[in-house]
Amino acid sequence: xxxxxxxxxxxxxxxxxxxxxxxxxxxxxxxxxxxxxxxxxxxxxxxxxxxxxxxxxxxxxxxxxxxxxxxxxxxxxxxxxxxxxxxxxxxxxxxxxxxxxxxxxxxxxxxxxxxxxxxxxxxxxxxxxxxxxxxxxxxxxxxxxxxxxxxxxxxxxxxxxxxxxxxxxxxxxxxxxxxxxxxxxxxxxxxxxxxxxxxxxxxxxxxxxxxxxxxxxxxxxxxxxxxxxxxxxxxxxxxxxxxxxxxxxxxxxxxxxxxxxxxxxxxxxxxxxxxxxxxxxxxxxxxxxxxxxxxxxxxxx
Amino acid sequence: xxxxxxxxxxxxxxxxxxxxxxxxxxxxxxxxxxxxxxxxxxxxxxxxxxxxxxxxxxxxxxxxxxxxxxxxxxxxxxxxxxxxxxxxxxxxxxxxxxxxxxxxxxxxxxxxxxxxxxxxxxxxxxxxxxxxxxxxxxxxxxxxxxxxxxxxxxxxxxxxxxxxxxxxxxxxxxxxxxxxxxxxxxxxxxxxxxxxxxxxxxxxxxxxxxxxxxxxxxxxxxxxxxxxxxxxxxxxxxxxxxxxxxxxxxxxxxxxxxxxxxxxxxx
Ligand SMILES: Cc1cc2nc3c(=O)[nH]c(=O)nc-3n(C[C@H](O)[C@H](O)[C@H](O)COP(=O)(O)OP(=O)(O)OC[C@H]3O[C@@H](n4cnc5c(N)ncnc54)[C@H](O)[C@@H]3O)c2cc1C
Ligand SMILES: Cc1cc2nc3c(=O)[nH]c(=O)nc-3n(C[C@H](O)[C@H](O)[C@H](O)COP(=O)(O)O)c2cc1C
Ligand code: FES
Numbered sequence: 001x002x003x004x005x006x007x008x009x010x011x012x013x014x015x016x017x018x019x020x021x022x023x024x025x026x027x028x029x030x031x032x033x034x035x036x037x038x039x040x041x042x043x044x045x046x047x048x049x050x051x052x053x054x055x056x057x058x059x060x061x062x063x064x065x066x067x068x069x070x071x072x073x074x075x076x077x078x079x080x081x082x083x084x085x086x087x088x089x090x091x092x093x094x095x096x097x098x099x100x101x102x103x104x105x106x107x108x109x110x111x112x113x114x115x116x117x118x119x120x121x122x123x124x125x126x127x128x129x130x131x132x133x134x135x136x137x138x139x140x141x142x143x144x145x146x147x148x149x150x151x152x153x154x155x156x157x158x159x160x161x162x163x164x165x166x167x168x169x170x171x172x173x174x175x176x177x178x179x180x181x182x183x184x185x186x187x188x189x190x191x192x193x194x195x196x197x198x199x200x201x202x203x204x205x206x207x208x209x210x211x212x213x214x215x216x217x218x219x220x221x222x223x224x225x226x227x228x229x230x231x232x233x234x235x236x237x238x239x240x241x242x243x244x245x246x247x248x249x250x251x252x253x254x255x256x257x258x259x260x261x262x263x264x265x266x267x268x269x270x271x272x273x274x275x276x277x278x279x280x281x282x283x284x285x286x287x288x289x290x291x292x293x294x295x296x297x298x299x300x301x
Numbered sequence: 302x303x304x305x306x307x308x309x310x311x312x313x314x315x316x317x318x319x320x321x322x323x324x325x326x327x328x329x330x331x332x333x334x335x336x337x338x339x340x341x342x343x344x345x346x347x348x349x350x351x352x353x354x355x356x357x358x359x360x361x362x363x364x365x366x367x368x369x370x371x372x373x374x375x376x377x378x379x380x381x382x383x384x385x386x387x388x389x390x391x392x393x394x395x396x397x398x399x400x401x402x403x404x405x406x407x408x409x410x411x412x413x414x415x416x417x418x419x420x421x422x423x424x425x426x427x428x429x430x431x432x433x434x435x436x437x438x439x440x441x442x443x444x445x446x447x448x449x450x451x452x453x454x455x456x457x458x459x460x461x462x463x464x465x466x467x468x469x470x471x472x473x474x475x476x477x478x479x480x481x482x483x484x485x486x487x488x489x490x491x492x493x494x495x496x497x498x499x500x501x502x503x504x505x506x507x508x509x510x511x512x513x514x515x516x517x518x519x520x521x522x523x524x525x526x527x528x529x530x531x532x533x534x535x536x537x538x539x540x541x542x543x544x545x546x547x548x549x550x551x552x553x554x555x556x557x558x559x560x561x562x563x564x565x566x567x568x
Pocket of ligand 2: 070214219
C-alpha cells in the first residue's frame with residue numbers, strides 16, 4: 001500500500017510521527033529506535049531563549065497515564081541550531097520543529113530564524129502554552145488569536161504549518177477552523193489535558209505547580225473524539241495524537257479520520273511500538289483492501 | 302558510553318533478602334555491554350497500562366562468567382509488587398545499561414561507601430568491584446531496623462559497619478552518624494584528598510554525606526533518585542537541581558551519579 005501522507009505541498013514517507021517533548025531532539029533515541037521507521041520527528045518545543053523548566057518533581061504516574069510539568073524546558077534557539085540541528089540533518093524522517101513561546105513575537109522569532117534551514121521540513125505550532133499577554137491563558141483557547149497568529153506565521157514560511165490544538169477548550173472544532181482560516185496546512189490534536197493528583201498523606205498536590213498535562217492511554221478516547229470531530233469540521237489533514245500504546249489504538253485514529261498519527265508517552269514504554277504500528281497498518285490495509293492512508297477514514301461506518 | 306538497548310530476558314532467581322527487599326537475578330544477554338556500578342536499568346513490569354511507566358533500578362551485581370545481572374529492590378507500590386511476583390523463567394523487559402557509573406578511585410585513595418534503604422544495590426555492586434583493589438575500603442550500611450538489613454553482608458566486602466535507626470542491630474543511629482564517627486576516629490579528616498565517599502540512599506542522607514565531605518575536604522559522589530519518564534535524556538522529566546546557570550540536570554543521562562558539589566542541596 002501507499003504509506004505516504006500529503007500535507008500542504010509536502011509529503012511524509014509514512015504516517016507515523018513521534019510526538020513533541022517525548023523524543024527530545026532525536027539523537028537520544030538513535031541507538032534504541034530505527035529512525036527509518038519514523039515518518040515525522042517532532043522536536044521538543046523550541047523557544048527563543050533557553051528555559052530551565054519547572055520545579056521538581058515533574059512527572060507522576062496516574063491511572064493508565066502520566067502527568068508532566070516539564071515547563072517547556074529546552075535549550076533555546078541558539079543551542080538548537082548549534083547542538084541539535086547537525087544531528088537532525090542526518091535523520092531520514094521529516095523534522096518538524098515544535099514552536100512555542102509566551103507571546104506572539106516568540107513564535108515569529110523561532111520560525112524566522114530557522115526558516116532557511118533545509119533540514120527542517122515544517123512547523124508544529126504549540127498553542128497550549130500559557131500566554132503572558134492573555135493573563136496566562138493558553139493562546140490556543142481563543143479562535144481569533146489562533147487565526148491571526150497562524151496567518152502571520154503563514155506569511156513567514158513556505159514550509160508546512162501544523163497547528164497543535166489543546167483539548168482544554170469548550171469546542172475544539174472552532175479552534176481547528178480558526179487555524180484553517182489562518183492558512184494552516186494541518187492541525188494536530190491533542191496536546192495534554194490539564195490534570196492533577198493529591199498526596200493525601202502530605203496534604204499537597206503531587207506536582208509543585210498543582211496541575212500538569214495528562215498523557216498516555218488514559219487520554220486515548222479524548223484524542224479519538226477530537227480527531228473524529230475535527231476531521232469532519234475542516235478540509236485540511238488532521239494528525240491524531242494521544243494515548244497510543246498499542247497498534248490498535250493507531251488504527252482507531254486512522255479510522256476516526258486522522259491523516260497521520262503521533263506516538264508520545266509510548267516512546268518511553270515500548271521501543272518496539274513504531275514497528276508494530278507500521279506492521280499493523282499494512283496488515284489492516286491488506287485485509288480491508290485499503291490502498292492509501294487517506295482511505296482508512298472511509299472505512300468507519 | 303556503550304549503547305543501551307531494550308532486552309527481553311528471563312528471570313533466574315527472585316528471592317527475599319530482607320524485610321520488603323528482594324534480589325532479582327536475570328540473564329544478561331551476551332551482546333549487551335557489561336553494566337558498571339552506578340548504572341541502572343528500567344523495567345516494564347506489566348504488559349498492560351497499569352503501571353504504565355518503566356521503573357528504574359540500579360544494578361547490584363553483574364557476573365560475567367554466568368552471564369547474569371541483579372538488582373536489589375524494595376516493594377513500595379504497584380510495579381515493585383509485580384516484580385516481587387516474578388518467578389524463574391518469567392520474562393523481564395529491560396532497557397539497559399543506562400546512566401553514568403561511579404568514577405573509580407585511584408589506588409592511593411581510600412573509598413568509603415555508604416548505603417541507606419534502597420541505595421544498597423549500587424553500593425554493594427561498587428564494593429564488590431573495588432574490594433580486590435582497595436583493601437582499605439569501608440562499607441557503611443543502614444536500615445530502619447535489623448529486619449531491613451540484608452543478611453549476607455559480612456565477609457565479601459571487608460569490614461562492614463552496620464547501623465539501624467532503632468539500634469536493633471549494629472550501631473544505633475543513621476549511616477551519617479556512623480560515617481561521622483568513623484571519619485573522626487581515623488586520620489582521614491586531616492589527610493584529606495586520600496579518601497572519597499560514595500553514597501546512595503534517601504535525599505537527607507545524601508545531603509548529610511555531602512556536608513561531611515565538605516567539612517573534611519574530601520570528594521563525595523552521590524547516586525540520586527528521581528521519577529523518570531524516558532530514562533534516555535529526551536523528556537527532561539528526571540531533573541535534579543544543580544548549581545550553575547542551567548539549574549537542572551537530568552538524573553538519567555547526566556547522572557544518576559553526581560559529584561555532590563554540583564547539586565543544589567536546598568532545604
Ligand atoms: C536511578 C534510579 C535507581 C533506582 N534504584 C533502585 C534500586 O536499586 N532499588 C529500589 O528498590 N529502588 C530503586 N529506585 C526507585 C524505584 O524506581 C522505585 O522504588 C519504583 O519506581 C517504585 O515503583 P512502584 O510502582 O513500586 O511504586 P509507586 O507507588 O509507583 O511509587 C513509590 C515511589 O517510587 C518512586 N517512583 C514512582 N515511579 C517512578 C518512576 N517512574 N521513576 C522513578 N521513581 C519512581 C516515587 O518516589 C514514589 O513515591 C531507583 C530510582 C532511580 C531513579
Ligand atoms: C513529557 C512530555 C513533554 C511534552 N512536551 C511537549 C512540547 O514541548 N510541545 C508540545 O506541543 N507537546 C508536548 N507534549 C505533548 C505530546 O506531544 C502529546 O501531544 C501528548 O503527550 C499526548 O500524546 P501521548 O498520550 O501519546 O503522549 C509533551 C508530552 C509529554 C508526556
Ligand atoms: S527521564 Fe527523560 S530525561 Fe531523564
